[in-house]
Amino acid sequence: MHAKVEEQFKISPYLVFFLVHSIQLGVGILGFQRVVAKTAQQDAWISVILAGASLNIVLWLMYRILRNKEGDVIWIQQQIFGKMIGGLLGTVWIVYFLAMSATVLRTYIEVVQVWMFPKMETWALSLAFLILTYYCLAGGFRVVAGICFFGVVLPMYLILGILFPLEFAHFYNLLPVMNHSAKDILLSAKDMSLSYIGFTTLFIYYPFIKNPQKSYKWAQFGILFTVLIYLMVMVTTLVFYSQEQLEKLIWATLTAWKIVQLPFVERFEYIGISSWAIVVLPNICLSVWAAGRAARSLTKMKQRPLTLFFLLLIFIATILLKGRTEIDVLNDMVGRVGFYIIYGYIPFLFIVNLIYERVKHK
Amino acid sequence: MFKWLKKKKETGVKELPDLIALFSESKDFLQYEFPQNPQPFLIYYLKTMVDDNTLHRDIMPYIKKESVQTLEDLKAEVPIENIIITDDLQKINDGLLHGSVVIRPGKGGKECAIIKAPVNFTRNVSAPEVEFSVIGPKEAFVESLDNNVNLIRKRLPVENFKMKQIKIGKLSKTKVAVLYLEGIANEENVNTVIQRLEDIQIDQINDSSYLAQLISDNANSPFPQLIDTERPDRVASVLGEGKVAILADGSPLAIIGPTTLVEFFSAFEDYFLNWIIASAFRTIRFVAVLFSLLITPTYVAVLTYHYELIPKDLMATLISSRREIPMPPILEAIFLELAIELLREAGARLPTKVGQTIGIVGGIVIGTASVEAGLTSNVLLIFVALAALGSFTTPVYRMSNTIRLIRFPFLLFAHLWGLLGVVIAFCFMLIHLLRLTSLGRPILEPLYPLRIPDLKDALIRLPFSFQSKRPVQLQTENTIRFKGAQAKKKNDFDE
Amino acid sequence: MFCLCLSLLSGCVQQEIVDDINLLTAIGYDLEEDDKVIGTAVVPVYDAEGKVSNIVYEAETRASKELRSKFNAESPDPFVSGKLEVALYSKKLAEQKGIIKLIDALERDPSIGSRVFLAVAATDVSEMIEAKYGDIDTGRYLSEILEHNSDRGILAETNFHSFIYSYHAIGEDPFLPLLVLNEDKVKIDGIALFKKDKMVGKLSDEYLFTFKVLKQKFSTNDVFTVNLNDDIYASVFNIKSRRKFSFENLNEVPEVTIHFSITAIIKEYSGTNITPAVIKEIEARMEKDLKKKSEHIISKIQDLNADTLGIGREVRGRTRDKWSNKRWDELYPSIKIKVVPDVKIRETGVVE
Structure with missing residues (x-):
């Protein structure tokens, strides 16, 4: 039987804005520019918008699938595909969420190691983050939503850091506009969509929303806000760097922060990297929570031991991953899986669900 | 001290004489007899709990009256309300302990009259000391x-x-x-x-x-x-x-x-002041608290790990102030923070006048001396003193204690991982606060869950015309405090 | 117990306590006879009263990071480069070897800021770094000369970021300020023009202002003096300058026109009265002067085939698809570049 979520554990619809936005904005934004600008170059900002716009449709599909259901996607899949295949698909979700959190955590640790503390032990920082994650998850979904909320609100001052490089902006870098073929721009948009993934956790926390359908507009706003932020960062990057310079930069956002100079502080990137912990933490919390919750509705086991087990898995994964190339491979893999889920599986599920609902009604 | 109570439990008091015997072990327990009365009464009370005036003015004269023969007569005559006549030993016991006079007919009989005559030593209502305000009422609670x-x-x-x-x-x-x-x-x-x-x-x-x-x-x-x-x-x-x-x-x-958390940082005086000024003061308080919490950890983090952050104009000042100091920044900071805590603790334990002296001696002498001796840098001394000041701006005493205490874990994290450590410690505090509730209501409200109507009296205090609704957080049964003033028509100049 | 905790904790990451490190503030590279690079670095030492003395280290090397370990061997505290203010390259090095290999190390190192100044030293680098400039740390002294001149003065905007920006950019070549040591002072002597990472020529200091006008939009407090005739001259200040390109025949051989408009205020006038006619004349003189100097600069960079003004990049921004790097390289020295100056005097000071 499917367990209903008690009213007291539910969250207000507007929080979906923060949940959707905070998980989209992870470590990716520190260095997505190079990959996205590779094919579309100065037109990369169009790709940012295009990829963002496509999410609008995906989100609509997601809400349409979840409409009138009281369960999460795991439950829906088991209803539609039966116990076996549904269970298998559920496992895929769990693995995906776990891989997502491991990637985010490991990439952030890498940033810290490259930029701030070359001698930082991976396990130490990973442990600190996972303890924080557990402490957060133990407070229930309301606390997870809370940390997402503050993960968006508190680091707002970093936006200033994005604006400072405009002092050295060369706006002609954006010219000529639309000088790339639609194919190039779409290819870049595909690369861009890798940064946008993650909001699929909505499939899991949907039953935790009061008046879930009312949250639709908030989810859309969340995505819109993400697109705006990415767009801002992309445009700043394009006008701040020359194209050939950008091609060499792994973390273009961080490098851009180096130019910030305030009377009381120089070298903003150190503040930025440190503050980014507040941005990364909700990411990990939400995806581990989603994995735990999904596993719970799949296995009917208690969420606490499951979560502890998952945290252990992530801990081991972060230790085993060493160096730039391995992390890149993982990032790429998770991005690709996310891409297929968003543009392949979700439309598929939508159609199957439509048929399922028709048949059931008859 | 409470031997008699224990004994009572051990032996089990069944009869009134047993109870009397128990009480008799205390020196302040008195019993008298009035044999000259036509109806002799026995009278028991605890001298320390009974008001002499009441006893001699309102009780004694009536016992000696000839017309008073029974306890009922006594009840009718004595001008004290709520006289109980009972044989319940528990009530007699409680009555004695709370300052009642117990009167019993001399011939025996189980029933006793319990007459309340408690003495109350309370101090007068005086001005508030902890939450003093310049403007507004000067009444504080007392011990009654x-x-x-x-x-x-x-x-x-x-x-x-x-x-x-x-x-x-x-x-x-x-x-x-x-x-x-x-x-x-x-x-x-x-x-x-x-x-x-x-x-x-x-x-x-x-x-x-x-x-x-x-x-x-x-x-x-x-x-x-x-x-x-x-x-x-x-x-x-x-x-x-x-x-x-x-x-x-x-x-x-x-x-x-x-x-809510923000309420701990609002002084009641905020409501006595004009809303603009009150909001400014509140904002200053929040800034002070954040400053107090983060400044020494930031100092430790920056000086230990992030020398790049220091502007080049400040570099010379910072380095030369630390040149002669043998300790790493963390020990330097902990040393000074502890010194301030010592001063505070010593000041709190000593009588007011001595306490003030300690404050001055400690603040000036120790501070200056430790800089001159090369134990701490003068830059840090300023930060620590400001941080201490900042923590004292919190109107609720308990909260200012908390803020001073949680600075230490922040310091340790700053020493461990620099600014990243500070942020991680902050995340820890944030999650802790997110989980914390007050009587089941989230303590971070109205920030999270975000309740915009409640922000009217949180980080700032809006004018009273905005305060016509009760806080959402309390889920009150009647949400309207008063009817807001009717919308004023926008007048043109000089109309 | 407490101390135990601390010692455990401190094992985790590398500490760089601010008074236990050697902050490199300036570094210079020189080329020796047998193709060896000599690195010279300066470290400020602050005493408790806040006085500064400078210690200079010297070593020869191939990779610039190798320098640091050589310096470390003779220093009481470890070297860190996070506070580097200035990197100097000798003219010889910049002309013969190119500087990109040395710059690559700076680019790769996350602790180097983007506002570090790079400069070419026309006189001996190690002398410039070893010289005493009074009670100030050498790196800061050098960087402040460059900083205020590029912020508000006549030096075109330059720093580490803008150098690698134009180095990597297609259709633009970088430039660096050229410094000379003059007794115990350092002076900006002009602009070192680069083709890719090699210095190919220089503009002398009289062209600094005009170069800035051609290069970027700016406002400055510096004074520009115009000679009306032999003994009458006028100085203008509070100069605001804007620059615009226009192109013709983009797809074949482009013809470029650089328009710039300058507004200024008269600060000093050695004649008797400032009449509208005089103002007109000052404006005309300035225009003529700027035009002459601009044409000199342009013909020089075209001769050197160094696109310091970024005209290629402008052309590229305006052509679709047809752009080709190779073709532009061939075209550039021969394209026509016109200059159209426009000077306006807005105020004449507080007296008539």
């Missing part, structure tokens, strides 16, 4: 429950002002009152408070702070979850908002809840 309730009731002359009373403590038997406005305060909050008070298992309640700790949602949190105040005006005001207040007999502090 009745007196305190009186101070509040005077400000809320309405019939739905309700007071529930419970006795808590096996030994102290403290009277605890729960105050609220019926029809405004959420029933659930009141019930939670009463339920938690009834569940308390303890022998003594010596102050209402015992209660605050015993009924708080998470006793293992350094953060207070209920506000205690010595101002009757503040209590009256929050009762009007729909909160619940708890008073204990013998304690000059009222506890109010449910509360």
